[in-house]
Amino acid sequence: MAAAAIVLPPTPLTPPTYHRIISPSLSLPTNEALPVPVGLLACQRDPLLRELSTSVISCTLQNNPSQAEGAKSKKKASSTTAGTKEKTYEVILHDTVLFPEGGGQPSDTGVLRIEQGVELEVVEVRRVGGHAVHHVRAKDELLLAPGDKVTTILDEKGFSRRLDHMCMHTSQHLLSALLETHLELPTLSWALTTYPTPSYVELPRALTLEEIARIQSLAHTLAYEGRAVHVEVEPLAEDNRPGVATVASGRTVGKALPQDYTGGVKRTVVIDGVDRNPCCGTHLPSLSNLQLFLLPQTESLTRGATSTARLFFLCGPRLHVHLNSSHNLLTKTAGIMSCGAPDVPERVNQAVDERRRLDKRAEELEAELAKIVSAQLLVDPSNETVIKRHYHRNDEPSRALGFLQCIASSCLSSAEVSEKKYCFVLTSSPVSQTSTSVTSVLIVSPDEKLVKMVGDLLKSEMSVRGGGKGTRWSGKWVGVWKDAKEGKLVEEILSRV
Ligand SMILES: [Zn+2]
Numbered sequence: 001m002a003a004a005a006i007v008l009p010p011t012p013l014t015p016p017t018y019h020r021i022i023s024p025s026l027s028l029p030t031n032e033a034l035p036v037p038v039g040l041l042a043c044q045r046d047p048l049l050r051e052l053s054t055s056v057i058s059c060t061l062q063n064n065p066s067q068a069e070g071a072k073s074k075k076k077a078s079s080t081t082a083g084t085k086e087k088t089y090e091v092i093l094h095d096t097v098l099f100p101e102g103g104g105q106p107s108d109t110g111v112l113r114i115e116q117g118v119e120l121e122v123v124e125v126r127r128v129g130g131h132a133v134h135h136v137r138a139k140d141e142l143l144l145a146p147g148d149k150v151t152t153i154l155d156e157k158g159f160s161r162r163l164d165h166m167c168m169h170t171s172q173h174l175l176s177a178l179l180e181t182h183l184e185l186p187t188l189s190w191a192l193t194t195y196p197t198p199s200y201v202e203l204p205r206a207l208t209l210e211e212i213a214r215i216q217s218l219a220h221t222l223a224y225e226g227r228a229v230h231v232e233v234e235p236l237a238e239d240n241r242p243g244v245a246t247v248a249s250g251r252t253v254g255k256a257l258p259q260d261y262t263g264g265v266k267r268t269v270v271i272d273g274v275d276r277n278p279c280c281g282t283h284l285p286s287l288s289n290l291q292l293f294l295l296p297q298t299e300s301l302t303r304g305a306t307s308t309a310r311l312f313f314l315c316g317p318r319l320h321v322h323l324n325s326s327h328n329l330l331t332k333t334a335g336i337m338s339c340g341a342p343d344v345p346e347r348v349n350q351a352v353d354e355r356r357r358l359d360k361r362a363e364e365l366e367a368e369l370a371k372i373v374s375a376q377l378l379v380d381p382s383n384e385t386v387i388k389r390h391y392h393r394n395d396e397p398s399r400a401l402g403f404l405q406c407i408a409s410s411c412l413s414s415a416e417v418s419e420k421k422y423c424f425v426l427t428s429s430p431v432s433q434t435s436t437s438v439t440s441v442l443i444v445s446p447d448e449k450l451v452k453m454v455g456d457l458l459k460s461e462m463s464v465r466g467g468g469k470g471t472r473w474s475g476k477w478v479g480v481w482k483d484a485k486e487g488k489l490v491e492e493i494l495s496r497v
Pocket residue numbers: 103169173254278279280281
């Protein structure tokens with residue numbers, strides 16, 4: 001039997017029931033000479049729409065270009081021929097598939113196709129009052145005129161960005177609703193962080209692991225059920241006019257509208273049987289495939305007398321990135337530990353324990369060796385008034401100064417020589433040295449004046465950086481330490497004091 005041809009399903013479409021104007025007095029403006037207000041834009045009516053033909057209402061040169069853009073243009077103008085410098089226009093269109101920032105959701109980016117297929121980059125869309133203002137990067141001396149036909153496009157890059165924002169934003173509505181309904185926890189604010197880091201909701205308190213598991217399980221059940229999402233739009237009631245309450249980007253506080261909003265419509269995003277929440281964002285038409293992952297720890301925040309907690313979450317493209325990187329980390333670690341992934345925690349534990357045991361053993365051996373070294377240094381065959389010695393060795397840099405301190409302690413505590421005067425300069429260089437290698441230097445003597453004197457000479461004559469108080473002085477010297485040069489210099493300094 002011949003294999004059946006695989007037919008890919010068509011690109012998902014937004015159901016016609018998604019956008020509902022629920023008031024008979026409100027209708028979609030059709031006059032192409034006027035802009036559709038923010039709240040009724042094509043991107044808000046149909047979040048999966050990628051292209052829309054529309055008309056230009058106005059196009060002006062950006063009056064206040066950003067410093068970066070200004071500097072860039074200036075530099076370009078001075079170094080290249082006229083006409084190649086970048087210009088940014090502010091364009092208001094009748095309608096658009098590009099979402100202006102709002103409700104905690106960042107702006108879309110995309111493309112504006114003008115006549116003869118010329119495509120211009122839309123770097124940002126901002127809401128000004130009730131209008132979406134497109135910031136468009138133009139390459140040539142070009143001005144769009146009112147009435148010009150153009151196409152707004154959510155290109156691949158722009159759609160990936162939007163899809164991520166939609167996944168995170170709709171998940172935030174779902175998460176906040178579940179926290180409020182099942183744990184009576186209001187969302188104080190939320191942040192749609194930069195891709196691909198986890199976003200978060202800020203709550204009055206941290207969640208227990210059991211609560212996190214419960215909320216996640218409830219979210220998954222609703223995703224499997226494929227709960228529908230739709231938007232209800234109505235005229236803005238008098239008591240809901242901007243300015244009634246302060247706006248912020250959280251769910252609870254988001255129940256008010258931005259003070260400068262003049263679009264005149266109120267949008268309510270509804271997750272069937274779960275949540276109703278005023279919001280201007282673009283939301284997916286369904287919870288299906290929207291697996292929410294809550295990071296199993298909360299971050300506590302204290303501001304004055306109040307403390308809150310951040311609960312981090314992931315879904316959609318960010319969850320895939322997180323899974324990939326977590327899997328890669330685990331696989332890599334399993335490879336290093338030569339075991340299967342499930343055995344990694346135990347093997348890492350074993351390695352850490354082993355390391356602690358070895359460190360302890362090394363310290364014990366170093367203490368033993370330090371006693372031998374100090375005893376050798378304190379042997380005084382010539383019966384000098386002050387025994388002066390330079391002792392050099394090669395060690396791993398991480399333990400070098402520690403071991404020199406160990407020798408110094410051993411010298412100072414040596415009971416038999418308490419009567420003797422001595423001054424030792426102990427140095428330790430790495431086994432293989434380069435021009436940036438660090439040699440540890442330690443001076444030890446029961447005579448504090450002698451310590452200071454030798455320290456000052458090492459500083460002034462050998463550029464050793466360091467300092468000390470009392471019976472010890474420690475420092476560092478950078479470069480390749482040679483016995484015949486640096487070693488000799490130390491001995492010569494010691495002979496002078
Ligand atoms: Zn929202």
